Amino acid sequence: MTSDLKPLLKATDLHVEFPGRRGGSPARAVDGVNLEVSPGEIVALVGESGCGKTTLARTLLGLQRPTAGVVAYRGAPLSYSGKALKAYRREAQLVLQDPSGSLNPRHTVYDAVAEGLRIHGEATDERERVADALSRAGLRPPERFFLRYPHELSGGQRQRVVIAGALVLDPTVIVADEPVASLDASVRGEILSLLLRLRDELGLAALVVTHDLGLAWNIADRVAVMYLGRIVETGPVEQILTAPSHPYTQALLSVLPEGGEPVVLTGEPPDPTRIPGGCRFHVRCQVLAGGLADEAGVATQCRTQDLEVLAGGTGSRAACHVAQAEAQRASSRA
Incomplete structure (x- = not known):
């Protein structure tokens, strides 16, 4: 379902460099990238480990400041002041690869999902919003999970908690970094179906970072293939993966x-x-x-x-x- 609307998230001539070892040449992790994600669209960013796709994702979220180029959200360049970034990160949420590493083992599911609301000072109706986020993420009845700890959940349930933690702030775009890489094959389909359902029901846009073109085939509207810091091929998923x-x-x-x-x-x-x-x-x-x-x-x-x-x-x-x-x-x- 590719949208004809203006891009929600856009990178223009983006570069990210890191200092070289012992004063050597800098590492060009992102070396000139133009990329757009429109409302209600899922874009898969595909490539081998080390190609720069995670650095690109972090830069799109404002977690890494670009060396050159512009990241724009709703047509406005990102501001890197603390207040502006905090507001932006309410709209753009990250879902990490490893749910075990994303969740504090000492926090209950309720506290893990409510954390974003508390950081952003939106604790009003907290219980209702946490329950709604867990329900949308497929953990029903949500109250049954409130007092559980991560070690009491399956891998798929932990990933759903991470997704609920992103959904609780009602974002417009999600960046999912290898969202099913650490899950059993039997659970991967469930999480991919969940992401598609959230796109259809909530109009969420998503950038899904993966090394797996098979995953892209199952979930994406468009594919961007990245190699050594640059996108080397891009287009509609059917065309890229068939020809x-x-x-x-x-x-x-x-x-x-x-x-x-x-x-x-x-x-x-x-x-x-x-x-x-x-x-x-x-x-x-x-x-x-x-x-x-x-x-x-x-x-x-x-x-x-x-x-x-x-x-x-x-x-x-x-x-x-x-x-x-x-x-x-x-x-x-x-």
């Missing part, structure tokens, strides 16, 4: 059931302090290694020419010399 243009996306998809012959990428992602010249994926690219870039006449560009940062919006785009050459040929034939 991916970027070799990296193709490799990620190949490991899924019915994904075809698995693509084994050589080596590890490069160090973000030493991003290679040319296409940042070329040192691992199966298309370049297999000679297809030579056939397309762009092998030299792959090795030496950087690609432009992909624009935001809802259209399909890929930062790949081969894909762009093929698209140009197809356009000329048409």
